[in-house]
Amino acid sequence: MPNLKVTVQAGDITTVKSDLVVVNLFKGVTTPGGATGALDKATGGLLRHFLKAGDFKGDFKDTALLYPEAAPMKRILLVGLGEQEKWTLDRARQVAARVVKRASGMGITRYHTIVHGAGIGGLDPAEAAAAVTEGTLLGAYKFEHYKSKKPQKEGEKKPELAEVVLLEADKGKLPEMKEAVRVATIISESTLFTRTTATLSGDEGTPEEMARIAQEMAREVGLKCTVMDKARIQKEGMNAFLAVNRGSAREPRFVVLEWPGKKGEDTLVFVGKGITFDSGGISLKPGEKMDEMKFDKCGAIAVFGILRACALLKVPQRVIGLTPFTENLPSGTAYKPGDIFTSLNGKTIEILNTDAEGRVILSDALYYADRFKPAAVVDMATLTGAVQIALGNQCSGMMGNNAALLQAIKESAERTHERVWELPFYPEYDELIKAKTGDWANTGGRMAGTITAGRFLEKFIGDYAWAHLDIAATAWQDGAIKYNDEYSPGLATGVGVRLLTDLVRNWKGLPSSKKPEGAKGDAKSVKRTPGKRETGEVEERAVRRTR
Numbered sequence: 001m002p003n004l005k006v007t008v009q010a011g012d013i014t015t016v017k018s019d020l021v022v023v024n025l026f027k028g029v030t031t032p033g034g035a036t037g038a039l040d041k042a043t044g045g046l047l048r049h050f051l052k053a054g055d056f057k058g059d060f061k062d063t064a065l066l067y068p069e070a071a072p073m074k075r076i077l078l079v080g081l082g083e084q085e086k087w088t089l090d091r092a093r094q095v096a097a098r099v100v101k102r103a104s105g106m107g108i109t110r111y112h113t114i115v116h117g118a119g120i121g122g123l124d125p126a127e128a129a130a131a132v133t134e135g136t137l138l139g140a141y142k143f144e145h146y147k148s149k150k151p152q153k154e155g156e157k158k159p160e161l162a163e164v165v166l167l168e169a170d171k172g173k174l175p176e177m178k179e180a181v182r183v184a185t186i187i188s189e190s191t192l193f194t195r196t197t198a199t200l201s202g203d204e205g206t207p208e209e210m211a212r213i214a215q216e217m218a219r220e221v222g223l224k225c226t227v228m229d230k231a232r233i234q235k236e237g238m239n240a241f242l243a244v245n246r247g248s249a250r251e252p253r254f255v256v257l258e259w260p261g262k263k264g265e266d267t268l269v270f271v272g273k274g275i276t277f278d279s280g281g282i283s284l285k286p287g288e289k290m291d292e293m294k295f296d297k298c299g300a301i302a303v304f305g306i307l308r309a310c311a312l313l314k315v316p317q318r319v320i321g322l323t324p325f326t327e328n329l330p331s332g333t334a335y336k337p338g339d340i341f342t343s344l345n346g347k348t349i350e351i352l353n354t355d356a357e358g359r360v361i362l363s364d365a366l367y368y369a370d371r372f373k374p375a376a377v378v379d380m381a382t383l384t385g386a387v388q389i390a391l392g393n394q395c396s397g398m399m400g401n402n403a404a405l406l407q408a409i410k411e412s413a414e415r416t417h418e419r420v421w422e423l424p425f426y427p428e429y430d431e432l433i434k435a436k437t438g439d440w441a442n443t444g445g446r447m448a449g450t451i452t453a454g455r456f457l458e459k460f461i462g463d464y465a466w467a468h469l470d471i472a473a474t475a476w477q478d479g480a481i482k483y484n485d486e487y488s489p490g491l492a493t494g495v496g497v498r499l500l501t502d503l504v505r506n507w508k509g510l511p512s513s514k515k516p517e518g519a520k521g522d523a524k525s526v527k528r529t530p531g532k533r534e535t536g537e538v539e540e541r542a543v544r545r546t547r
Contacts, residue, residue, distance in 0.1 A: 004100075004140050004161060006133045006185060008178045011167040013114055014042035017072040020106065022099055022113035023047075026084040026120070027058035034119045035169075039076065043068045047078065058082070060091065061098045061486065073112075077102065081116065089123060090417040092116045092131040097139025097487035100164065104140060107158040112165045115177075125173045126180040129166055133184035134498070136164050138487035141192050143199050186312045187501050191494035193217070194305035198298045198475070198492035202277035205294060207325035210274060211253040214304060214323070218257060221311040228254040238364035240343040241324050244357045247281055247334025248327035254365075255300075255325065257307040261318035266375035266509055268317050269464075270307070270500060271365045273358045273381035274300030274325035281328045281354030282336050295492055296358070298475035299380035300325060302496035309501040317504055320372050322365045328357045340438040344368060345460055350438035358383050359453050360442055363460035370462025375510060376405050377461065378503070380469045380496045386449030388473035393483050395419035396474050396495065399454035400467035404510045409467055409503055417484060418499035420469065429455045465510055471495050 013021055013035050023036040025047075032040045032047055040047035046068050050056065056064045060082030068076055079095055081087060095116050103111050118128035140161070166181065168174060197205070197213055211227045218225035230251040233242060238254070245252040255274075261267075275296035279285060285293070300323035307321040335341075339351045341360075345367040349360060358381050369377045387397040395413075398420040400406050406422055413420045432444030432452045440459050444452030454468045474483050474495045483493055 004137060004164065006136055006164045006166065006181055008129065008166045008168060008174060008181050010169070010171045010174055011112070011165075012038075012169055013112065013167050014039050015072055016112050016167065018074070018110070018112045019108040020075045020077055020103055020111035021073045022077045022079060022103075022111060024079045024081050024095070024114065024116050025051075025056075025058040026081045026087070027060070028083075029058055035114045036078075043071050043076070046076070050078075056080070060086075061095060063098065063102055065102075075106070077111075079116070081121065084121070087117055087121045087123075089117075089127060089131045089415075092121075092123065092128055093135035093138070093417070094486040096132040096135030100136045100140045100161070104161050109159045109161060110163040110165065111161075112167050115166050115168065125168070126176040129177040130180040130184035132166060133181045134188050135487050137185065137188035138191060138494075141195060141489055143196060143489060143491050145196065145200070183313065187309050187498055190305040190309035190312070190501070191497040193308060194298075194301050194494040194497050195489065195492045197304065198295060198301040198494070200294065202294045202327070205276050205297065206250050207253040207274070207276055207327070208250065210276060210297065210300070210323075210325045211255050214255045214257060217304060217308055221308050223307055223311050224258040224260070226256040226258075228256070236368070237344050238324075238368070239341050240349055241326070241361045241364040243335045243339065243341045243351075244275075244281075244328055244361050245326040247329040247331040249331075250327055252324065252326035255321070255323045257304070257321035257323075259307060259310050259315070259317075259319040262316045265316045265318060266507065267320065267372050268504060268507065269320040269322060269369045269372055269374040269377040270303045271322045271362065271369060271377060271379035272300035272303035273297070273362055273379075273383065274323045275328050275358060275361070275382075276325055278328045278355070278357065279330060281334050281357060282330050283353045283355040284330060285355060292476065295476045296328075296382050297325065298382050298492055299471060299496070301492075302380055302471075302475075302494065302500075305494060305497035306500050306504070309497065310504055313501075313505070315504050317507055319504060320369070320374070322369055324361045324365050326361065328354070340435075343460055345462075347440060347459060348435070348438035350435035350441045352441050353443045356443040356453070359456050362457055366457060366461045366466075370464065374464045376402070376465040376467070378405075378409070378467045378469065378500060379457065380471050380500075382472040382475050383470045384450045384453050384472055386446070386453075387470040390423070390450060391421055391473060393473040393477075395421045397450050397470040398422045398467060399425045399451065399470075400465070401425075401458065401461075402465035402467070402510060405465045405467050408506070408508075408510075409469075409499070412499050412502040412506065416498040416502050418474075418495055420499075423451055423454070425451065425454065427455075469496065
C-alpha cells in the first residue's frame, strides 16, 4: 500500500501555501466560477488568460500545469471534468486518480485540492470527498513487491508524495467530510491489501502463505481466524475440495474469518475461490498466459479485504469469510476426467474437465456456510472465460436465488462502480450439467458456460439467500479496454472489496419471500446431526478462466 494519506482541512484555496494546488473546470467553461474562479481572481486572471489560448477545453481528465507569479502556491494544476451533465461520483474518482498520478512525478510531498464536483458539480460534499479519497489512494497504487531496489546516490532520490489535503471553506461541512474520508480510506486500503496479496506469484502465494497472511491480518484488525489443515479438511468431509488438491505437493488450507458484530444482527457470509495457481490439471491449459493463473485466487483474497474493512469499520452485522486454498496441478496423483467424488452435502460430482476446478472446491465451501445460519451468502470466483465473452471486462456476471439480494448488490454496484450484470438463471439449464453416472457434472460444455457454472454451484448451497459473482473478467486487467482504468492497475484490481463492503454497510435485511422456482438449493437432501462444528463454533488454529 502506498505511504499516502488523505486529510480534510478548513482553508481557502486562494491563500494556501503549497507546492501544488488543484482546481477544476467543466468542459466549455471560459469564465471559471466557484473556487476555480476565486483562484483566477487571486492570480490576476491567470486561468482566464490561459483558457483564451484554447489549448485547454476542460475535456474529461485533461490536465494543465501553471506557474503563478506572486502567489502563495508554487504550481496550479487545472483538471478537466468533462461535460457537466455527465458528471458522477465515479468521474470524481477517475479525476482524482489522474491528478495523483500527475502529481506523483513532481517530487513534492503534499498537495492541496478542492473536492471535485462538490460545489458547481452538485455532488454531496461528503460523498464527493469519499470518491476523491478512493480515486487518490487507488490511483496512486503500484505493485513493486518484486522490483529490485536500485542503489541511489545522495540527493538523487525524489521525495515521495505523502499527503493529499482536501480543502473546504465551509467549516460546517468538515465533520461529515472527515468521517467520509476515514471510511473511504479504510475501504481503499483494504482494496490495496487485496491487490497486493492477489498478485503474489504462485511460488510465494501458496495455500500455507495465504493462511499465514490471513492470520496476521486478523490479529491486526481484531478478527477471529481459523485455519484448517489437510487432516482437518478431511475430517470435515470436504472431499470435493481435496480432490482438486490431489495433484499438488502442497497441502490445502481452509480459512475461516469471523467478525462477531452485534448480537441479534444478520449473519452475512462471503465465500471466495482460492486457487493459488491453476494449470488446468490433467486438462492442461494452453501455455499462453498461464502465468496469469496466480490471479485465480482473487475471489478468496477479496474476501480477506472485505473482512478487513468490516472489522476496521466495526459494522454491526456478523460477517464470515470462507476461503478454500489449493493449487490445481497435474501429477500421477491428480484427479482425472471421469472421476466421481462425494461433496460435503452428499451429492456426487462427476469430473468431465479438471480445469473446471473452482466450482468443485466452492461446492464444499458453500455448503459449509450453512452452519452459520446466514441471512445471505455471496461467493466470488474467477470461474469462467465465458463471462468475458458474454460481458467483456466492464462488469462481473451475477446470478442467484433471491431477487432482493441481487437488487441490493446492484445498488452497491452503482454506488461503487464495481458493476454487475444479472444473467438468466432458469432451471432448464440444469439439463446441461446432469452427469452420466454421478449427480452433477462439473461442466456443461461451451454453451451458456457461465450460467451452467452458477447452476452447478446452486446444487450445493444450503437454505439461504445466495448470489454468485463471476469475476473472471474483472479481477485483473486483461484487454484493450481497462476495468476502471484510471484507478485500477494492470494487475489484480481488488474487485469485490468496495462492492461487498458497501453491501454490508447498507444492509437492511431481506424480506421473507418465496424463492424463485428452481432456485432453491437442494443441499438439505442429506441430513446431518448438528454438533459443535455445525454451529459455527469452529476450533481456533494458529485463472485461468475455464475455456
